[in-house]
Amino acid sequence: MLFAEDGLFTVSQLNALVRATLEEGFADVAVLGEVSNFKRHTSGHLYFTLKDANAQLRAVCFRGVAQRLRTDIGDGMKVVVRGRLTVYEPFGQYQIVAYDVNEAGEGELEKAFRDLKKRLEQEGLFDPAHKQELPAWPMRIAVITSPTGAAIRDVLSTLQRRWPCAEVLLAPVHVQGDQAVPEIVRALDLLPAAGGVEVVILCRGGGSLEDLWAFNEEAVARAIYRCPIPVVSAVGHETDVTIADFVADVRAATPTMAAEIVVPRREEVAAGVDGLLERLARYIDTQVRLRSARVRELLRSYALGRVRNRIESAMQTLDYLVDRLQRSAARIVSDRRTAFERSLERLQALSPREILLRGYTICTDAATGSVLRRADDAVAAGTIAVIFSDGSVTSEVKGKQDAKT
Amino acid sequence: MPKRKKAADDDAQSEGLEASMEKLESIVTDLESGEFGLEEALEKFEEGLSLGKRCKKILDRAELRVKQLVENADGELEEKEFDGES
Numbered sequence: 001m002l003f004a005e006d007g008l009f010t011v012s013q014l015n016a017l018v019r020a021t022l023e024e025g026f027a028d029v030a031v032l033g034e035v036s037n038f039k040r041h042t043s044g045h046l047y048f049t050l051k052d053a054n055a056q057l058r059a060v061c062f063r064g065v066a067q068r069l070r071t072d073i074g075d076g077m078k079v080v081v082r083g084r085l086t087v088y089e090p091f092g093q094y095q096i097v098a099y100d101v102n103e104a105g106e107g108e109l110e111k112a113f114r115d116l117k118k119r120l121e122q123e124g125l126f127d128p129a130h131k132q133e134l135p136a137w138p139m140r141i142a143v144i145t146s147p148t149g150a151a152i153r154d155v156l157s158t159l160q161r162r163w164p165c166a167e168v169l170l171a172p173v174h175v176q177g178d179q180a181v182p183e184i185v186r187a188l189d190l191l192p193a194a195g196g197v198e199v200v201i202l203c204r205g206g207g208s209l210e211d212l213w214a215f216n217e218e219a220v221a222r223a224i225y226r227c228p229i230p231v232v233s234a235v236g237h238e239t240d241v242t243i244a245d246f247v248a249d250v251r252a253a254t255p256t257m258a259a260e261i262v263v264p265r266r267e268e269v270a271a272g273v274d275g276l277l278e279r280l281a282r283y284i285d286t287q288v289r290l291r292s293a294r295v296r297e298l299l300r301s302y303a304l305g306r307v308r309n310r311i312e313s314a315m316q317t318l319d320y321l322v323d324r325l326q327r328s329a330a331r332i333v334s335d336r337r338t339a340f341e342r343s344l345e346r347l348q349a350l351s352p353r354e355i356l357l358r359g360y361t362i363c364t365d366a367a368t369g370s371v372l373r374r375a376d377d378a379v380a381a382g383t384i385a386v387i388f389s390d391g392s393v394t395s396e397v398k399g400k401q402d403a404k405t
Numbered sequence: 406m407p408k409r410k411k412a413a414d415d416d417a418q419s420e421g422l423e424a425s426m427e428k429l430e431s432i433v434t435d436l437e438s439g440e441f442g443l444e445e446a447l448e449k450f451e452e453g454l455s456l457g458k459r460c461k462k463i464l465d466r467a468e469l470r471v472k473q474l475v476e477n478a479d480g481e482l483e484e485k486e487f488d489g490e491s
Contacts, residue, residue: 137422139463147473147487156471165422165466170487171474187474194474194482270464273426277457279433284450291443317443324447 012089019087022094026085031096032104033057038075040066046073050081050096058095059083070110071103078104109209113216116243120218125225131249132230137264138198140167142229144187147172150205151234151255158256163263169194175204180214188223188231199262200227202244203234203255215242224248234258291321356389363387366394375400422463429456 009017033050040046044063049056059081061069073079083098102110120126141159145151147170159168171191173183184202191197202224204212214220215235224231224247233248234255245251252258295318356362363372365381372378379400385392432453436446473487 160469167470273460
């Protein structure tokens, strides 16, 4: 028998003592019962009574825990409350303070899920540092799923719509039933050997918790973890979260979304290529302009007879540029062609050889090589060289006619 | 990355899209920022063109190719056409 110092407890003392004893002895208990007098207080705390045929127990679930509950509790529901016992001293009433409330019956799978999740998390399988980055433009995509389900159809139609240039490698597996886990594990382990696979989509359509169970198995989680290729998981609907989702490098809400995450839009990438080709075309156009200006300048000097060798080499450079561009233009993607053709035309119009081909000639003093720009200069020279596109002739000047202006 | 098995069946596949794009980009940036002799500039230009063309060729494939992974009796992996309608 317990005694206070003067042989009597105050009520407060006694309640405090009972409370300490209860809290020590019942720090973590689970109790099955039916909910009644359920009340959600404005503070967010939940108050209710747990009862069976013969007895009742007050229960309280504070806001922090209430927000995390996976079950919506209400009167009449059979639940399992896990918590600690305590005494609410002002009323001298003992009660259970809940850590967790679950609907009775759903328990085992839920518990297995939570336990495995906790264990794998502690082991580091969900570690963000281990997550692999997805490739930007995968050309070879593996899909692990049932070959007959809705999931594969959704994935394929999305890939066809956004990124049809890729190749898809389907690893057919059962997504539920006894074969599901070993088949999924084997597919994950074999895919690296298939060669060139850049990303894996592991998916299945919606179903009950039992249907999705394969994706909550430890063996599948570990196979995802050790897969050297990035894995995107998409299991069930938005609200379904599986262990596979936690381990996967990326979680997608649905198979369609997985496909959208994995590939870009072809149009966007094509626009990037076009942009680069555009810049390439602009670069070569600038080069043509610069070099043309240089030749024009040299031609003026040539007219003054000062730079024979340099004009010859400049003309050769131009010819060379024309030839190369012509060959390139023949190989270029057709819709990029116009910019190059513009450059080519500009070059060709400028080439002295073109000018000669059109029927013009250049006359030089046969003795000095100076270009003759006036009839009087030709008379003074006496013997002149007339340059055609394919060679030159030497001529004697026999007379001169004034221009009729 | 292991070499993919059927690399030879399509020229455009031998070098990936991503690698080709990166190379093209660096060629363009190079040309725009540097001073090159005619010969070198043209060489880069032509390489850029053929890279661009390769990218376009890859991107222009309009039909998703779908294959199914099959393990044969010897435990070897084979790829077969996937009949999506089944």
